[in-house]
Amino acid sequence: RKRLVVDCDPGTDDAHAIMMALGNDDVDLVAITTVFGNTNVEQCTQNALRVLRLCDRSEVPVYQGCPVSLLGNPSPSSGFHGKDGMGDVQKEPGGALPSAQKEHAANALLRLAKEFTGELTLVAIGPLTNIALAIQLDPLLHEKIPHLIVMGGNTTGRGNITSTAEFNFYSDPEAAAFVFRCFKGRISLFPLELCQHYAPTTEFNGRVHSLNNPKAAFLTAMFVDVYLDEPSLVVPRFVMYDQAAVAMAISSKIAIETMSVNATVEVTGGKTRGQMVVDWNARNGHPPNVELVTKIDMDLVEALMLAAAN
Ligand code: BDR
Ligand code: CA
Numbered sequence: 237r238k239r240l241v242v243d244c245d246p247g248t249d250d251a252h253a254i255m256m257a258l259g260n261d262d263v264d265l266v267a268i269t270t271v272f273g274n275t276n277v278e279q280c281t282q283n284a285l286r287v288l289r290l291c292d293r294s295e296v297p298v299y300q301g302c303p304v305s306l307l308g309n310p311s312p313s314s315g316f317h318g319k320d321g322m323g324d325v326q327k328e329p330g331g332a333l334p335s336a337q338k339e340h341a342a343n344a345l346l347r348l349a350k351e352f353t354g355e356l357t358l359v360a361i362g363p364l365t366n367i368a369l370a371i372q373l374d375p376l377l378h379e380k381i382p383h384l385i386v387m388g389g390n391t392t393g394r395g396n397i398t399s400t401a402e403f404n405f406y407s408d409p410e411a412a413a414f415v416f417r418c419f420k421g422r423i424s425l426f427p428l429e430l431c432q433h434y435a436p437t438t439e440f441n442g443r444v445h446s447l448n449n450p451k452a453a454f455l456t457a458m459f460v461d462v463y464l465d466e467p468s469l470v471v472p473r474f475v476m477y478d479q480a481a482v483a484m485a486i487s488s489k490i491a492i493e494t495m496s497v498n499a500t501v502e503v504t505g506g507k508t509r510g511q512m513v514v515d516w517n518a519r520n521g522h523p524p525n526v527e528l529v530t531k532i533d534m535d536l537v538e539a540l541m542l543a544a545a546n
Contacts, residue, residue: 237264239355240485241348243301243341244478245273245362246283248317248458253361253478254284255451255544258291260486266356267348268298269341272311273362273407275321277303280362283322285333290454294334301341301366305408312397312407323458328450345370349380357383359485360415361478363404364388368411371418378418387481388412389501389512390428391528398510402428405501406510413501420525424484424491425499427512427528431477434534436541444545452545476541483537484529493531496524 240263244250257265268288270280281300288294304310318324337344345366349356358381360367367384371377378384388404389412390396397403405412416423445456459475484490498515502508515522 237262238357238485239264239266239352241267241269241345241356241358242482243269243271243345243358243360243362243366244284245271245275245280245321246287247274247280247321247362247478248323249476249478250274250361251283251287251322251458252455252541252544253482254287255291255455256479256482256486256540258293258296259544259546260540263486265296266352267344268296269301269344269366270298271301271341271362271366272303273404274311274313274317275319276311277301279321281336282333283320285336286322286327289330289333290328290451298336299339299341299344300336302369305363305365306368306410309408312403314397325454325457328454341366342370342373346374346377349377353380354382356381357385357485359385359481361387361404361481363407364411364415365408368408368414371414378422382422383424384415384419384422385424385426385481385484387426387431387478389425389499391512391514392429393508393511394429395511396428400508401510402512405512409501409503409510413503416500416525420523423526424494425526425528426480426484428477430529430532431480432475434480434532434537435476436534436538440538440541444542447545449545455545476537479541480532480537483540486540487536490532490536491529492533493529495528495530497526497528498522498524499526499528
């Protein structure tokens with residue numbers, strides 16, 4: 237079974253993505269690491285633990301990571317995922333929450349990468365701060381991790397947090413640029429526009445709802461609450477970001493078309509800070525460092541998204 241670590245900031249779509257990893261027998265979720273992002277890091281950790289309790293999988297260790305970006309900036313979140321990061325929906329029934337581990341997420345990443353050298357798939361679905369910090373602590377970390385799957389960045393310069401930047405990369409542009417430099421050749425990237433293009437319709441929400449169990453109730457409550465009220469979505473849709481990255485970790489068949497490109501992240505731009513910059517026409521003289529996913533098998537992703545609620 238493929239060993240997986242999910243680095244996340246739950247986050248409604250992060251929560252669903254974690255449930256997908258928990259619900260699939262082809263992968264072994266060895267750890268969850270949390271980072272600031274959709275809400276503060278303490279709340280993100282609580283949210284991850286809440287998901288584990290819901291899925292009756294409290295044995296999966298959760299390691300809390302960075303509360304702010306490498307430069308010390310807090311989350312720029314607009315509260316899109318609710319005050320608590322998971323839609324402010326009524327809490328699902330359940331006993332006491334399990335506890336997080338004492339070890340810092342960056343240290344846990346170092347330890348796990350060493351223990352499972354050459355075996356880990358790391359899925360990063362929040363700001364890349366923990367991963368950048370871990371590489372600073374061990375400059376050879378990335379050589380021990382064969383595959384990094386990232387949800388983040390944008391390809392058209394249209395942002396979802398500023399005019400030009402995607403949320404995860406804007407939250408910590410220095411970390412994103414650094415991770416791109418270090419992990420070259422081993423990154424599969426799911427950018428914003430791809431995820432928005434493939435987002436399932438609200439009909440999908442109905443299919444989840446009709447499963448009629450506590451996990452389905454949790455997901456539909458969360459998504460209806462957050463997404464259907466989002467005014468920027470002209471047609472209300474079931475928005476999917478982080479789920480696509482975890483789907484790829486479960487099955488590489490998800491990516492039916494990819495493009496090798498050289499990409500970096502703008503750190504100095506006045507209006508474009510945090511924007512991903514893709515060298516489409518190979519002008520900068522650097523070899524490709526990222527496998528940009530450009531087409532996905534959405535039937536397969538939806539099947540995995542649905543299975544997470546079973
Ligand atoms: C990303 O930002 C967060 O709000 C989501 O969880 C996702 O990781 C999309 O831009
Ligand atoms: Ca996220």
